[in-house]
Amino acid sequence: MASLLNLSLLCLAASGPAFASPARLARAESTVTVTQTVEAPSPTSTAWNAGAVTEYPIHSSCNHTERAQIKRGLKEAIILAQHAKDHILRWGNSSELYQKYFGAAPSGEAIGWFDKIVNVDKAGILFRCDNPDGNCANEGWAGHWRGANATDETVICPLSYETRRPLVAMCGLGYTVANSETNIYWASDLVHRLFHVPKIGEGVVEHYADGYEGALELAKTKPEETVRNSETLQYFALEAYAFDIAVPGEGCLGKVDPKPRTSEAPATETPTPTATALQAPSATSDAPKECHTHSDGVVHCD
Ligand SMILES: *[C@@H]1O[C@H](CO)[C@@H](O)[C@H](O)[C@H]1NC(C)=O
Ligand SMILES: *[C@@H]1O[C@H](CO)[C@@H](O)[C@H](O)[C@H]1NC(C)=O
Ligand SMILES: *[C@@H]1O[C@H](CO)[C@@H](O)[C@H](O)[C@H]1NC(C)=O
Numbered sequence: 113m114a115s116l117l118n119l120s121l122l123c124l125a126a127s128g129p130a131f132a133s134p135a136r137l138a139r140a141e142s143t144v145t146v147t148q149t150v151e152a153p154s155p156t157s158t159a160w161n162a163g164a165v166t167e168y169p170i171h172s173s174c175n176h177t178e179r180a181q182i183k184r185g186l187k188e189a190i191i192l193a194q195h196a197k198d199h200i201l202r203w204g205n206s207s208e209l210y211q212k213y214f215g216a217a218p219s220g221e222a223i224g225w226f227d228k229i230v231n232v233d234k235a236g237i238l239f240r241c242d243n244p245d246g247n248c249a250n251e252g253w254a255g256h257w258r259g260a261n262a263t264d265e266t267v268i269c270p271l272s273y274e275t276r277r278p279l280v281a282m283c284g285l286g287y288t289v290a291n292s293e294t295n296i297y298w299a300s301d302l303v304h305r306l307f308h309v310p311k312i313g314e315g316v317v318e319h320y321a322d323g324y325e326g327a328l329e330l331a332k333t334k335p336e337e338t339v340r341n342s343e344t345l346q347y348f349a350l351e352a353y354a355f356d357i358a359v360p361g362e363g364c365l366g367k368v369d370p371k372p373r374t375s376e377a378p379a380t381e382t383p384t385p386t387a388t389a390l391q392a393p394s395a396t397s398d399a400p401k402e403c404h405t406h407s408d409g410v411v412h413c414d
Contacts, residue, residue, distance in 0.1 A: 163235075164233055164235075165233055165234045165235035165236075166233075166234065167186075167234060168186045168234045168237055168239060169234065169235075169236075169237060169238050169239070170182055170183060170238075170239050170240075171238055171239060171240035171241065171242070173240050173241045173242030174239070174240065174241035174268075175241070177273075178241045178268070178273065181272075181273055181298070182239050182241075182268055184278070184298070185276065185298030185299065185301070185302050186239070186302055188278065188279040188297070188298055188299035188302075189229060189298070189299045189300075189302035189303045189306065190229060190230050191279060191299065192279065192297075192299040192300060192303060192349045192350070192353055193226040193227075193229035193230050193303055193349060194226070194230050195349070195352055195353050195356065195357060196222075196226045196345070196348055196349035196352050196353070197223050197226040197227055197230070199352045199356060200219050200222060200223050200226075201223060204219050205218075205219055209348065209351060209352055209355070210348075211331075212328065212331065213327060213328070213331055213338060213344050213347060213348040213351075214331060214335060214338045214339055214344070214348070215330075215331035215332060215335030215338060216335045217331075217335040217336055217338050217339045218339075219339075221339040221340065222338075222339040222345065222348070225307070225312075225313070225317055225339070225340070225345060226345070226349070228312045229303060229306055229307075229312060232311065232312055236264045236311060237264050237265075237266075237306075237309055237311055237312075238262075238264060238265045238266070239265075239266050239267075239268055240265060240266070240267055240268070241267070241268055242267075243267060243269065244258070244261070244262075244267065245258060245261055245267065247267065247269070248267065248269035248270065248271075252271070253269050253271065254268075254269050254271040254272040254275060254276070254295070254301075255267055255268040255269050255271075255272050255301075255305065256269070257305060257308040257309070263309070263310055264309050264310065264311055266305045266306075266308070266309065272298075272301070275296075276295075276296070276297065276298040276301055277296055277297050277298065278297070278298060279297055279298070279299045279353070279358075281297070282297070282350075282353060282354055282357075282358035282359075282364075283354050283358050283359050283363070283364035287364060288364050288365060288366025288367075289324070289347060289350055289351045289354060289363070289364060289365045289366060290324050290365055290366040290367060290368045290369075291324070291366050291367075291368065291369045292366075294343060294346040294347060294350065297350070300346045300349065300350055303345070303346055303349065304342055304343075304346055307342045307345070308342075313342075316340050317340050317341075317342050317345070318340065318341070318342060319341070319342055319343065320334070320337040320338075320340070320341040321337070321341055321343065321344070322343050323343070324347060324368065325368060326343070327341065327343050327344045327347050330344060331344070351363060351365060
């Protein structure tokens, strides 16, 4: 302000022998006034995000034990999604892992879906434990999206607490990316469930191809679908975490088992009454088969 005032006085001086008329003085004063307005402190920013919900809500129907496990699982889902995002932001499509799962697809969409898991406003999204639709009674159901009954709600069934593993167990107990189910970890299971919630998946992140080999095939045939294919996003996040974080530089990809992933014998085959027929299906058998209902009412089992 002081320098502008000096400038105005200089202008007056430079205007020659003529007297500084009252009109000129008035102009000089008005210049100073304008400068003062510009230098006034800017108004304090508005609380644009007042009321933001930054943690996933858990329903009162969950007891302390259930709540603690769901809460930890959700934290791990965020850690898994955050690392997947970080990997893509660091390496883009120059990453072999990126190319393997997303082919020629641009990277922005996958980054966006992972970011939504981490940073979306979580108001209205709800995890509950009271089995309101009765679906926890279904054989093998560890949880389900409530679909048309309550589109932002997810039910976690008791089976989850027995079968889901923490992220620190990554690559342990015979897990391999290629042969194990994606829902074996709380983190990846909840990433899947969150993608079903419209506030996150927007009805766009869906099941376009399932299974490890299905996901790899999709990268070659329809790369544009990979970035919104729920299983692709999960496999990518799991392998990135396994390779970059859990067992650095090594991971636990495994080789694709040429046999079908499930150990169920065809219905027509009768078991032979020998000792071997009594053996457990497989030492590394994964979480039970799991089903959930899609927005179109179709029940999908992993
Ligand atoms: C990676 O993305 C660039 C554009 O950013 C594109 O020109 C290039 O073909 C992509 N590479 C692969 C392997 O998809
Ligand atoms: C919605 O509720 C009905 C009846 O309570 C139940 O039969 C159905 O399975 C529920 N839908 C989902 C997706 O859980
Ligand atoms: C919470 O509910 C589970 C069933 O999911 C039960 O096994 C457990 O004992 C309960 N915990 C407490 C502290 O009541």
